[in-house]
Amino acid sequence: MNVKTPSKLEKMLAAGHLAVTSECGPPRGSDPEVIAEKAELLKNHVDAINVTDNQTSMTRMCSLAACIRLKLLGLEPILQMVTRDRNRIAIQSDILGAASFDIHNILCLSGDHQSFGDCAKGQNVHDIDSMQLIQTVRHMRDEGKFLGGDDIKRPPRMFVGAAANPFADPYEIRVPRLAKKIAAGAEFIQTQCIYNLDKFEDWMKKACDRGLHEKVAILAGLTPMKSVGMARYMKNRVPGMDVPDDIVKRLADTPKDKQADEGIKICVESIERLKGVKGVAGFHIMAIEWEEKVPEIVERAGLFPRPSVN
Amino acid sequence: MIVADKKPIEEIIDTVKDFRNILILGCNECVTVCEAGGKKEVGLLASALRMYFLQQGHEVNIGERTLERQCDHEYLEEIRDIIDQYDAVVSIACGVGVQFTAEKYHSKPVYPGVNTLFMGANEARGVWTERCQGCGQCILAVTGSICPVSRCAKRILNGPCGGSAAGKCEINKDVDCAWQLIIDRLKALGRLEEYESICPLKDWSSDRAGGPRKVVREDLKL
Numbered sequence: 001m002n003v004k005t006p007s008k009l010e011k012m013l014a015a016g017h018l019a020v021t022s023e024c025g026p027p028r029g030s031d032p033e034v035i036a037e038k039a040e041l042l043k044n045h046v047d048a049i050n051v052t053d054n055q056t057s058m059t060r061m062c063s064l065a066a067c068i069r070l071k072l073l074g075l076e077p078i079l080q081m082v083t084r085d086r087n088r089i090a091i092q093s094d095i096l097g098a099a100s101f102d103i104h105n106i107l108c109l110s111g112d113h114q115s116f117g118d119c120a121k122g123q124n125v126h127d128i129d130s131m132q133l134i135q136t137v138r139h140m141r142d143e144g145k146f147l148g149g150d151d152i153k154r155p156p157r158m159f160v161g162a163a164a165n166p167f168a169d170p171y172e173i174r175v176p177r178l179a180k181k182i183a184a185g186a187e188f189i190q191t192q193c194i195y196n197l198d199k200f201e202d203w204m205k206k207a208c209d210r211g212l213h214e215k216v217a218i219l220a221g222l223t224p225m226k227s228v229g230m231a232r233y234m235k236n237r238v239p240g241m242d243v244p245d246d247i248v249k250r251l252a253d254t255p256k257d258k259q260a261d262e263g264i265k266i267c268v269e270s271i272e273r274l275k276g277v278k279g280v281a282g283f284h285i286m287a288i289e290w291e292e293k294v295p296e297i298v299e300r301a302g303l304f305p306r307p308s309v310n
Numbered sequence: 311m312i313v314a315d316k317k318p319i320e321e322i323i324d325t326v327k328d329f330r331n332i333l334i335l336g337c338n339e340c341v342t343v344c345e346a347g348g349k350k351e352v353g354l355l356a357s358a359l360r361m362y363f364l365q366q367g368h369e370v371n372i373g374e375r376t377l378e379r380q381c382d383h384e385y386l387e388e389i390r391d392i393i394d395q396y397d398a399v400v401s402i403a404c405g406v407g408v409q410f411t412a413e414k415y416h417s418k419p420v421y422p423g424v425n426t427l428f429m430g431a432n433e434a435r436g437v438w439t440e441r442c443q444g445c446g447q448c449i450l451a452v453t454g455s456i457c458p459v460s461r462c463a464k465r466i467l468n469g470p471c472g473g474s475a476a477g478k479c480e481i482n483k484d485v486d487c488a489w490q491l492i493i494d495r496l497k498a499l500g501r502l503e504e505y506e507s508i509c510p511l512k513d514w515s516s517d518r519a520g521g522p523r524k525v526v527r528e529d530l531k532l
Contacts, residue, residue: 084464088511110471113463113481124464131468132511147511165472170493173470173505180468180506192472239473239480 004187005141007104007159008076009048011309012282013188013217018275019282020303021078021190021219022294023050024070026061035061035069041291045298047306048076048105050190050284054085057117064094068101078161079103082111087127088136088147095140099156107161107190108133112239131184134162138185160185164218165192166203167242175206182216189216190284193223193234196242197273204279213279220274221284224293225263228252264293264300271301311340311431312404313438314347314424319358322400325421329398330368332359334423335389335411336376337403344438346424347402349376355402355423371395380407386414393418428460446516446523452509454495461488467509 003010012019022042027034042049049070053063067077079098086094095106110130114122128136136147137160144155162181166174178189194200200220207213225231228251235243247266254262267285274280283303287293298304326332334352342348356372363370373396377385380403393399393415401408402423412420428440443460449467450457459465463481470489473480477490496502514520 110464110466113473115463115481126464126466127514128511129464129466129468130471131508135508135511163472168470168472169474169476169487170470170490173493176506180508183506184468184508239475 005104005157005159006102007048007157008309009078009105009188010159012047012307015307015309017282017307017309018280018303019048019217019219020046020298020306021048021050021282021284022046022291023052023284023286024066024291025052025055025289026063026066028058028060030061032069035066036073038291039070039073039075042294043073043075045295045304045306046285047282048078050078050080050107050286053080053082053109053111054117055112057084057112057114057119059118064098064103067098067103071101071103076105077103078105078107079158080107080109081133082109083126083128083130083133084111084114084124087125091128091133091136092140092146095137095156095158096152099154099158102157104158105161106137106158107163108137108186109163130162131181134160134181134184134186159187161188161190162186163192164189165240166194166200167192167196168240174203175210175212178207178212178216179210182212186216188281189218191218191221192240193221193286194270194274195234195247196244197270199242200274201277204277208279213281217281218279219282219284220271220277220280221286222267222270222297223286223288224267224290224297225251225259226290227256227259227263228254230263264297267297268300271297271303275301311343311429312406312426313344313428313430313440314341314402314404314426315344316346316351316402316424317422319355319362322355322421322423323359323362326359326398326400327366329370329419331371331373331396331398333373333375333389333393333396333399334359335380335399335401335403335407336374337380337401337407338376338378339381339403341403341407341424342376343432347404347407351402352376355400377403380404381410383414386411389415443517445512445514446520447513449509449512452504452507454492454499454501456488456491456495458488458492461486461491467512 003014024038051063051066067079070077108130114124141156144152164178231248231251234241251259334356336348336352352374356374379385399420400423401411405426408422429442430438430440433439440460445459474487479485479487
């Protein structure tokens with residue numbers, strides 16, 4: 001498999017290894033040590049680290065600056081970029097800024113609505129959507145041109161990713177939507193957190209039936225539950241999340257001081273099962289404000305040590 | 311139609327409390343249909359203001375007029391002979407009417423009595439919902455005649471986003487997901503395969519983004 005960019009994640013996938021990514025949320029402040037500390041926890045156990053972009057619309061340190069910090073520490077960042085806050089000028093400009101630091105991965109998202117965050121009275125931009133953001137990065141990289149048509153001197157060399165949520169509605173277009181993102185130019189996919197494995201496997205099978213797994217690398221998304229309270233919150237309050245009752249019950253039936261361990265166990269079991277699912281090319285482990293648990297999950301799931309690629 | 315909603319009476323009082331001759335000016339078009347700024351509402355607002363001024367011990371002359379339209383020179387001329395009797399106007403037409411009245415009667419203060427909201431439809435008695443934002447480049451032909459610009463909270467042209475659940479939008483369970491509606495409609499039309507064609511980057515230069523818009527029809531000019 002030929003690689004198109006210097007991305008370590010792309011090379012890992014091209015070599016046929018199950019990739020492992022995780023994420024790191026920038027702080028609600030300017031302390032650079034927060035990023036460095038989180039990175040330190042993750043660096044030996046993952047191939048690349050997503051840096052979220054003002055997730056849930058809470059204002060934070062910008063994803064790009066945090067990605068640069070990771071890059072300067074010798075890590076492999078994945079720049080998450082939402083279309084909520086930037087028009088096409090800012091988007092292209094930030095892509096070039098990231099490229100100037102040799103950030104080689106981008107995840108194209110639309111972003112949570114601003115009403116969830118701390119600036120609910122603000123405007124949103126949505127000049128382009130996540131599908132068109134994928135097209136924009138591919139255009140800049142492959143054609144070496146701006147959207148306006150001019151040549152880019154030293155175009156970005158980014159491995160282009162997108163999100164997929166097999167659990168959002170309407171279900172019947174979830175696979176067509178994946179196909180659409182691939183047609184737009186997505187090269188890797190990171191899915192929404194998977195708790196309903198049966199539904200995920202059905203989605204994956206339908207994707208494989210269309211041969212989509214051969215055109216894109218699908219990383220299964222997982223978030224360990226810290227408690228039954230978190231499970232209930234995710235089930236009832238987080239848009240597009242599918243948490244089956246048996247997961248909630250399993251945690252509820254566990255003594256409070258053991259629920260975190262049970263959450264990790266569920267996560268490891270899920271990875272073990274998903275390893276056998278056709279089309280799964282890796283795992284995206286999102287341990288929200290619980291980064292210190294990622295190494296344990298990776299090790300217990302038999303994904304450690306990470307293979308090296310050149 | 312243009313849908314508007316009444317401003318709180320306290321806000322209107324605050325803007326006109328120092329005037330003693332006030333004209334309440336309604337409009338017989340959209341704001342009458344959405345029951346925010348027609349003849350009936352002119353009467354209600356005038357009564358409320360009279361009561362307020364009476365309680366304050368002020369003798370205030372409050373006039374009532376409702377024009378056929380406030381967005382046409384022709385109808386706005388109808389108040390030329392009475393406008394000098396007033397030192398302020400409260401227009402309860404949409405924002406267009408407020409501004410056009412102010413442009414016509416340049417030295418007269420004109421205050422808005424409604425909040426102008428959107429172009430929408432009357433879904434049920436007492437319920438109006440948005441349908442159009444006037445983006446200037448209509449794409450309804452490819453979206454099953456349902457507009458993602460005005461009806462998707464993120465105006466996503468290639469939706470739905472991951473926040474669509476049980477047909478509703480992530481921002482509020484009372485809001486339909488526009489893309490669920492589009493998909494349902496494409497299905498009803500037997501055109502679901504069109505879902506997979508990617509809608510290209512939109513030209514927003516005909517939208518608000520391009521600056522104040524203008525239509526000039528040479529064939530209609532006098």
